[in-house]
Amino acid sequence: MAIASKVLIKQHQLSCLNPQIMKSLHHLNLREDNDGILRCYGRMRYSALQPSAICLMFVLQKSWLSQLIIEDCHTKGHPSTSHTMANIRQYYWIPKLRSQVTSVIRRCVACQKFNKLPFKYSDHFHLLM
DSSP: OHHHHHHHHHHHHHHHOOHHHHHHTGGGOEEEOTTSOEEEOOGGGGSSSOHHHHSEEEOOTTSHHHHHHHHHHHHTTOOOHHHHHHHHTTTEEOTTHHHHHHHHHHHOHHHHHHHTOOOOOOTTGGGGO
């Protein structure tokens, strides 16, 4: 599974990233690792975490791969926006992740069914009046 995800990430980065996009992303401190995958080297690089957790694999926003990653993390239990983001950020760095996760959750049929149920009043409603 790890090899397959690395191959997908590398293919995504080769096909979607061009020099113009790379210039606009210079603030993310992107560097290639030994496998040729672009990773974000941020403030966590001096921590005692595993190298894969410190330097997250970069995935371009609003791409087919970012959509698949978000949908995969969300369908495993249908967590909220913040929990889905936390699960994704264990491995990947996707710019503007919150807005993408929110749009996926809004389109999720299972979440719509659960969140759009009519409000059920308590048995003591008549006491309030």
